[in-house]
Amino acid sequence: MEVLVFSIFNGLLYGMLLFMLASGLTLIFSLMGVLNFAHASFFMLGAYFAYQISGFIGFWPGLVFAPLIVGVIGAAVERYGLRPVHKFGHVAELLFTFGLAFVIEEVVQMIWGKVPVPYDIPETMNVAAFTWRGLDYSAYRLFMLGASVAIFLALFVFIAKTRTGLIIQAALTHPNIVSSLGHDVGKIFMWTFGFGCALAGVAGVIGGNVLGTEPSMAITLGPIVFVVIVIGGLGSLWGALIAALFIGIMDNLSISYDLSLYPVLALFGVEREVEGIMQDLVNLTTAGLAPVLPYLFLVLMLILRPRGLFGTRDV
Amino acid sequence: MAGLVRRHGMWVAAFAVMLVLPWIFQTGFAITMLNQIGVLIVFSLAYNMLLGQGGMLSFGHALYFGIAGYFTAHFLNGVGEDWLPYFPVTLLPIFGGLIGLFFGIGIGFVSTRRAGTVFAMISLGFAEMATALTLILVVFFNGEEGIQTDRMVGPEPLGITFGPDIHVYYLISFWCLVATAAMYVLTRTPFGRMSNAVRDNPERVEFVGYSTHRIRWLAFALSSFFAGLAGALHALNFEHVGFETIGLEQSGLALFMVWIGGARNFVGPILGAILITYLNSNLSDITDAWYLYLGILFMVIVMFTQGGLSGLVFMHEPIWKTDYRLFGRMMAPYALGIGSTIIAAIGVIGMFEMIYFLSTRVTEETIAVLYWMEVDAASALPWIACAAITAPGVAACRRTYPPMANSYNEAIAAVKGRMAP
Structure with a gap:
């Protein structure tokens, strides 16, 4: 029981991190038609900047400044x-964003080296927030969850209620009309891109110290974020949220339960002790399959329902 | 006979070059590099069947390269351990190609419904799935260690044992030539032309009555065949297949080669494969920052040209064909533009090298070797020197590029003027 609760909790946490990346990516994609391959690289930059800033003036200023810097870099990249x-x-x-992801990874290695940096x-926050049935739950994880939920709510209010x-939203569907109404679509693109990158930067700041801050963190997380936005439906924030939580929880459950798939094979009369392939x-166990599952869902989704869960148009 | 030579002169020349090369470059290092170039020429041409000719950007084409490599390695091992019948090693690339074709037909069917971003994402999905599987299916992929094999199996006709690298060189270059010719012929067939049409205007192709899905699927399957052939050659060349041959890195390498060399014409990928493999084996020992430069080169090419390096060369073809004396006026602006680019690059590379040196050193040593000089990277002087080279270099680039473009436009205008009656 406690395994179930904790893995769902951790899954929620991982899912919310994924959502922070996916929301920016899906906004950028539906606005500009650009699949930003370097999106997870901005996540990585956020983590590294936070590590550097927290070394000088502490974690909290890093939480503010690192995403800001990442956002400005993102806007500059767009412009x-x-x-x-x-x-x-x-x-x-x-192709440009693919090259950018490659270059960012090399630059990060150039500045901070190839081994993980001690971003702690x-x-x-490094204390147990509560202990339940003998299992500690760290305060930092609780803070991560709170922060990501707060950002998620702020994002929805921002998209739905503010003029910007x-x-x-209008530029998502009718860029030409928005432009002819006198809005500077170029500027909207630039700041949306910067904003999306800053969101990825926030995820990097609060997730980098748990997931590990190293040069390969972008390339391990990036493809999963693509999976999230495709499964959720491109351009749909709700879809991205649900897909992110689904993948986060599924990943954690399959690892913590680690079921063997042998019983299924046994139904087909496969012997336990076989040789060769x-x-x-x-x-096979579910923990072993965990890294494959998101991509399996991606492929199934693209074959069965190319528009994703909540998408309004085919990808 | 003369007409035959004129029509196929390029192929005869390529065949001659292929025969002569190992006599010019006799060192083991050079032969190893030539082998690698041969394998990667086939792979990048196969990749360009998708990207350049079919308009499909794939992040996962190494899947077919790698899978075919694994199957070839297992096949060789099977022959060596006598649980598989003998099959001539010379013909193994065909086997690898068929493996590539098999997977290409299956995966291609589901992924070629759309081109563009969707196709790119699906290809990435399959690539990641395969990479994850290499660590799960331990018996087949053997995790991060990969599969070792031995290419010296079976009878040895004419003393060809495939032991020395030079035997493998002739095997690879033979298949490289055959595959290149086959892929070139494919671009000339109605299928090749339809593939280009699907790239340029899929909607119209549908109206004419073709199925874009079918054409893409066929292009994908054929491209996977050649990728598999290259994978089998890779396995024979290294006698080892590792999990990195399947993943994003290998696909990205092909993408870099094709786009830097130029996706818009047939020789572009060949040029890219030769250039990048050559630089990779020579520069990666000299500088840690080689991949950074490669990435920057790629980005610059994406930003400023669509045809890659070969495109830059071929855009001068009409001038050359009309009157080579037109180049006379272009010499000075071109020399100035290229010269200032080199100056700016020297300054920037100097700074990158010093940053790399300072961040990757293990001792407190601060004396770096930069451009054959010993400099103290912790002192201000080399930085000022690099900045003093970079700043005027960049300023000169800004001043010299417009005249360079102007001289080209004038020459093209002159060409057009002469063509007009």
Whole structure:
């Protein structure tokens, strides 16, 4: 029972982190048609900046400044890098962001080295928030959950209630009309891109010290974020939320329960002790399959329902 | 006969070069590199069947390369351990190609309904899935260690044992030539033309009555065949297949080669494969920052040209064909533009090298070797020097690029003027 509760809790946490990345990515995609391959790289930059800033002036200023810097870098990338490529079409834009992800990883290695940096949980938070049936739950994880839920609510209020949010919503579906109403669509693109990157930066700040801050963190998380936005439906924040939570919880459950898949095979009369290739199948467990599952869902989703859970148009 | 030579002169020349190369570069290092280049030429041409000719950007094409490599390694092991019948090693690339084709037909069917971003995402999904599986299916993939094999199996006709690298060189270059010719012929068939049409205007292709899905699927399957062939050659070359051959890194390498070399014409990927493999084996020992430079080069090419390096060369073709004397006026602006680019690059590379040196050193040593000089990277002087090279270099680039573009436009205008009656 406690395993179930804790893994759901951890799954929620991981899911909310994924959502923070996915929400920015899906906004950018539906606004500009650009799949930002470097999105997780901005997540990584957030973590590294937070590590650097927290070394100087502490965790809390880092939580504010690191995402701001990431956001400004993102806006600059859109303005000076992506916009000139726009005329070559979406594939060129995707190639540009792919190159950017590659370059950011190299730059991070150049500055901070190839090994993980010691970006730690702040001292004050490194205590057990509560203990339940003998299992401690750290205060920092509770803070992560609270912060991500707060950001999620703020994002929804921003999109649904503010004037800027309404313009963004309008530009999602009718960019030409928004432009002819006198809004500077270029500027909207730039700041949405920067805003999405800043959200990824926040995720990096609060997630980097739990997931580990290292140069490969972008490439391990990036593809999963793509899975989230495709399953949720491109352009749909609700879809991204549900898909992110689903993947987060599924990942945690399959690891903590670690069931063997042998009983299923036994139904087909497979022997426990087999030689050769079949041995791989007999030894399969859900924990082993956990890294494959998101992509399996991605492929199934694209085949069965290309628009995703809540998407309004086919990808 | 003369007409035959004129029409196929390029292929005869390529065949001659292929025969002669190992006599010019005799060192083991050079042969190893040539082998690698041969494998990667096939792989990047296969990749370009998708990207350049079919308009499909894939992040997972190494899947077919790697899978075919694993199957080839297991096949060789099976022959060596006598639980599989003998099969000539020379023909194994066909086997690898068929493995690639098999997976390409299956995965291609579900992923080629759409091109563009969707296709890219599905390909990434399959690539990640396969990468994860390499660590799960231990018997087949053997985790991070990969599969070792031995290419010296079975009878040895004419003393060809495939023991020395030079035997493998001729095997690889033979298949490289055959595969290149086959892929070139494919671009000339109605299928090749339809593939281009699907890339440029899928909607119209549908109206004409073709199925874009079918054409993409066929292109995908054929491309997987050649990727698999390259994978089998890779396995034979290294006698080892590792999990990195399947993943995003290998696909990204092909993407870099194709796009830097130029996806818009047939020789672009060949050029890219040669250039990047050459630089990779020579520069990666000299500088840690080589991948950074590669990434920056890629981004610059994405931002400023669509045809890659070969595109830059071929855009001068009409001038050359009309009157090579037109180049006379372009010499000075081109020299200035290229010169200032080199100056700016020297300054920037100097700074990158010093940053890398300072962040990756293990001792307190601060004396770095930069451009064959010993400099103290912790002191201000080399930084000021680099900045003093970079700033005027960049300023010069800003001044010299417009005249460079102008001289090109004028030459093209002159060409057009002469073509007009």
